[in-house]
Amino acid sequence: MSFEDYHGIWVFIEVKDGEVVPVSLELLGAGKELADKRGTELAGVLIGENVTQLADSLFEYGADTVYVYDYAIFKDYRTESYMKALLECCQKYKPEVILYGATSTGKDLASAVATDLPTGLTADSTILDIEEDTGLLLASRPAFGGNIMATILCKKYRPQMATVRPKVMKALTPEPGRTGKLVEETASLKEEDIRTKVLEIVRHTTQKVKIDEADIIVAGGKGLGSPNGFQLVHQLAETLGGAVGGSRDVVEAGWIEHHHQVGQTGVTVTPKIYFAIGISGAIQHIVGMQNSGLIIAINNDPEAPIFQSSHYGIVGDAFEIVPLLIEQFKQAFNREAVDHV
Template sequence: MKRAKVNQNINLADYHDVWVIGEQREGKIHPVTVELIGEGKKLAEKIGKKVVAVVAGSEIEEEVKKLLHYGVDKIIYIQHPLLKDFSTDGYAIATSQLILEKKPEIVLVGATSIGRDVGPKIAAQVGTGLVADCTSLDIDPEDGKILQTRPAFGGNLMATIICPKNRPQMSTVRPGVMQKATYAENPKGEIEIFVPKLEEKDIRVKLIGKIVTDKKSVNLIDAKIIVSGGRGLKGAEGFEMIQKLADTLGAEVGASRAAVDSGWIDSIHQVGQTGTTVRPDVYIACGISGAIQHLAGMGESKYIVAINKDPNAPIFKVCNYGIVGDLYKVIPAMIEAIDKKTEFDF
């Protein structure tokens, strides 16, 4: 498929609606899709447009139908046998064909490993720009353009970017940043089937097998409670205590970049701008100073509890509850107190 030219002098009035590029893995819809629908509905309401979810795959009709329950006006199911397994070429070509035919105004993509792979290629093929890793989206009340905000300069600045001359306006959004759409029992949307022009020769990389890791699964995005450790732990052994507190609370274990870079815990636990963005009900920051890069990844938590010896640590400016003290004394006391209670509910 040839790339479309950038700055094509297009008629902006030809482009309509807010599209969410749904992501499915092995036939199951990824949670980021529901987050994007939630944000897409807010944007669509401000510009008086419809929300359309787009899902590519094969033999996943029943899974695709589930998205109707989240308030989309339409689902376009890109259906083709060559899309059964994910490939960058196949998914980008098929989605680009649909975009060029239907002309959406806004396209949202999850900033997952798949979205970061396929999103830029779609943008290149349809001749538009893409703003990566957005943490906030809004509509300019003057002209209806999407305002795409993302961290810049190592998280020290927030840049708001626009796409004034090309369409669609494309953004990738990190999982865990946006609020999920609400589930409704009686959906009203419709499903449209789109069959792309796709051949074997178009897909240059073939899936020949899968290697399943034996690492413990870590699901920070959906966790209700996260206990995170940082530089203040002073060593890998500190995460044994963090794990014990997490087990007591039924929580996941997170970590700051400093702890990961020190080799104290695997990078799959990292929370922050260069890790996973989370918004749990409770985030317990243990020995984490509160650098802006870390706050960018957990600042939307419902309740933040901070434990730090330094009373001037930046984390205390954003937390709901702060404990100034030695975490090696505070955390064991917390575990003991929790163990003595028959119920513990945040």
């Protein structure tokens, strides 16, 4: 394989309900840094139906080129159709790196493309870098249960590929009016060539707490001692109008359901305020909340790693501190309510 034939950083642009999924914009920001370091272009690959008009926003978020497959056959995501389109584009233009969001669609597509090319794929990356001279992608992610950070390399194959969790990277500030090169590709696929058919799309309607959308999150860990002790987290969250989160330990212990888990094996969150109560601060948890606006940690161990990632730290007994916070917040909210009367 001649690496000299491969150029450019690509981002698979995921579209849902006619809109670009936010993680794709975040990856354009990360991809721009890699592309600038290599002195190469940043490109987006846009696949779907009636998606060409979305290219303008991609240019504003940093893309230099956008490759578009805009056909009815791509209306709904299917592994086979999207994979074949992306493979055709790869074989034609030979990118050096392809980045995907670690969503259900991104993970499925990336693994299928990696198998067919074939090439390597680093899943759930949290840090991306690239060697300026060699173009070797340095994709890092927590490993061994979050106890270490592993940097994974793909030395023998191109393109190099990685999936990146939503909200780990930051999108660039859009530059209104910025333009780029739009390349409208021709799809050679026909509907009869695709073995899977979409008969119906059923929206999941079960109401769950969407902690990845919350402005305030109160998260608890095993330091709270028991399911009864964990109720402090619920009480503070209710007082603040926030969402409840938890560490992997409390989820595995059955104190709270998995969709509340914050961390590498849970949800990545970026609230305005994040309370970490009784959470020691394992790497796999830190990567899921480190980009929060304000992090407040409460732990009785002054050496707990969580304090290294916090803006404010309170060393002490959560069963003494949290009730005091709840009372103070209630008084503050009552005063505010009176002032508005």
